[in-house]
Amino acid sequence: MVATISNDKIPNNVHLSDDKRLQRALEQWQPNFLSWWKDMGPEGFQEKGVYLRTAVSVDTDGWAVFDHVKMPDYRWGIFLTEPEKDRRIPFGDHYGQPVWQDVPGEHRNSLRRLIVTQGDTEPASVEQQRLLAQTAPSLYDMRNLFQVNVEEGRHLWAMVYLLHSYFGKDGREEADELLQRRSGNVDKPRILTTFNEPISDWLSFFMFTTFTDRDGKYQLKSLAESGFDPLSRTCKFMLTEEAHHMFVGQTSVRRVIKRACELMKEHSTDDLRPHGGVDLRLVQKYINFWYTASLDLFGNEISSNAAAYFAAGLKGRSDEHKYDDHVARDGTYAMDVLAGDTIHKETIPLRNAMNEVLRDDYVRDCESVLSKWNAETRDQGIDFQFKLPSRRFHRKVGQWSEAKFDLAGHAISEAEWDQQKDSWLPTEAERAYVHSLMKQVIEPGKMANWIAPPARGVNDQALEYEYVKL
Ligand SMILES: [Fe+2]
Ligand SMILES: [Fe+2]
Numbered sequence: 001m002v003a004t005i006s007n008d009k010i011p012n013n014v015h016l017s018d019d020k021r022l023q024r025a026l027e028q029w030q031p032n033f034l035s036w037w038k039d040m041g042p043e044g045f046q047e048k049g050v051y052l053r054t055a056v057s058v059d060t061d062g063w064a065v066f067d068h069v070k071m072p073d074y075r076w077g078i079f080l081t082e083p084e085k086d087r088r089i090p091f092g093d094h095y096g097q098p099v100w101q102d103v104p105g106e107h108r109n110s111l112r113r114l115i116v117t118q119g120d121t122e123p124a125s126v127e128q129q130r131l132l133a134q135t136a137p138s139l140y141d142m143r144n145l146f147q148v149n150v151e152e153g154r155h156l157w158a159m160v161y162l163l164h165s166y167f168g169k170d171g172r173e174e175a176d177e178l179l180q181r182r183s184g185n186v187d188k189p190r191i192l193t194t195f196n197e198p199i200s201d202w203l204s205f206f207m208f209t210t211f212t213d214r215d216g217k218y219q220l221k222s223l224a225e226s227g228f229d230p231l232s233r234t235c236k237f238m239l240t241e242e243a244h245h246m247f248v249g250q251t252s253v254r255r256v257i258k259r260a261c262e263l264m265k266e267h268s269t270d271d272l273r274p275h276g277g278v279d280l281r282l283v284q285k286y287i288n289f290w291y292t293a294s295l296d297l298f299g300n301e302i303s304s305n306a307a308a309y310f311a312a313g314l315k316g317r318s319d320e321h322k323y324d325d326h327v328a329r330d331g332t333y334a335m336d337v338l339a340g341d342t343i344h345k346e347t348i349p350l351r352n353a354m355n356e357v358l359r360d361d362y363v364r365d366c367e368s369v370l371s372k373w374n375a376e377t378r379d380q381g382i383d384f385q386f387k388l389p390s391r392r393f394h395r396k397v398g399q400w401s402e403a404k405f406d407l408a409g410h411a412i413s414e415a416e417w418d419q420q421k422d423s424w425l426p427t428e429a430e431r432a433y434v435h436s437l438m439k440q441v442i443e444p445g446k447m448a449n450w451i452a453p454p455a456r457g458v459n460d461q462a463l464e465y466e467y468v469k470l
Pocket of ligand 2: 152213216242
């Protein structure tokens with residue numbers, strides 16, 4: 001199918017040119033978005049041509065075009081996957097009833113909150129990453145960063161489309177506020193803590209796109225099940241873009257590991273500092289930090305909100321079809337529960353455990369990522385295997401945040417934590433070392449010393465291609 005393109009500026013398949021109300025709302029919002037992008041988007045590169053992919057339709061074999069574009073001229077569009085004929089609410093109390101094309105009055109506030117929380121993460125990550133290009137390890141990587149940034153911008157558009165189209169005046173106010181909060185700002189911070197930490201080195205960026213964007217994948221998958229059909233269709237299309245963000249993370253960390261292995265063999269040592277590499281133990285510490293920070297984003301283990309969202313048919317499980325019981329009214333979940341300083345199994349009503357169910361899927365997915373990274377060390381003949389820490393380790397949200405645990409998930413005292421934490425998480429000195437490696441490399445095809453080249457270029461282009469015209 002061919003997308004309706006109402007004008008050059010906003011590619012879309014929502015009949016924007018016929019929708020006067022939406023046009024008016026977007027006309028007001030768009031200039032504010034652009035001035036936000038210019039203030040808070042990639043600093044110092046707004047006038048450069050970047051080889052970017054732009055979504056122009058939802059057609060699976062031609063949904064995107066590639067071209068050099070200046071980022072403020074990027075055509076942020078609005079796309080929903082095609083409606084599924086006779087789609088039914090796939091879970092919860094309304095299981096089997098026709099999906100909603102409008103917001104049901106009784107679920108209005110909950111839906112708005114879900115959309116705003118998701119929407120807030122999109123500009124937040126652009127803000128967190130705005131200085132990174134100044135230290136890009138190659139033009140290829142710089143281009144990938146900008147691709148992720150403009151697509152997070154489009155994800156913001158996607159959520160704003162829902163707010164403008166379905167939530168009237170308070171939707172418009174929420175859309176304005178999405179441009180007013182700022183990552184890390186004391187007075188007007190972004191909603192979720194993890195999105196308020198600046199990302200000032202590329203190892204962190206690659207960990208963020210591996211682990212934090214993967215949280216995004218599971219949030220989107222659970223919203224793609226929603227009985228509110230426009231939200232479902234919006235999130236399904238966002239997932240196609242999200243896959244690229246995780247590709248950037250996963251393949252780039254693998255390139256860091258590959259380079260570390262090469263340096264280890266070349267210099268017969270695992271101390272790579274004198275040779276300008278990131279040693280594997282330090283990569284493991286970054287995993288420990290970013291994986292656990294991302295686990296926090298799934299929320300409390302036992303959650304009445306999650307139960308209410310599931311019951312109402314607003315937010316489901318990822319891949320709801322793989323379950324037999326879609327109502328889950330009588331189901332249970334055997335959960336580790338912390339009581340004082342002991343941990344025991346408790347039987348929790350399944351609906352109250354939905355955050356944990358989603359987290360379980362996420363953990364499994366992360367394990368498969370680590371197995372790819374471990375394949376790299378194995379291929380290189382290096383005896384080192386990465387491991388995910390226990391989900392109790394280093395948590396700031398949920399029951400495990402109330403005590404201290406080691407990497408294996410054993411409870412430890414505060415004193416033991418203080419003694420050992422520097423061997424588990426990156427220290428100030430290690431972060432400073434990683435920072436010291438961050439030097440911009442802009443000769444086409446060249447890579448910084450700490451990272452191996454990628455297996456191939458973008459969209460069949462050579463590695464030496466001028467991905468960003470500086
Ligand atoms: Fe996103
Ligand atoms: Fe993303």
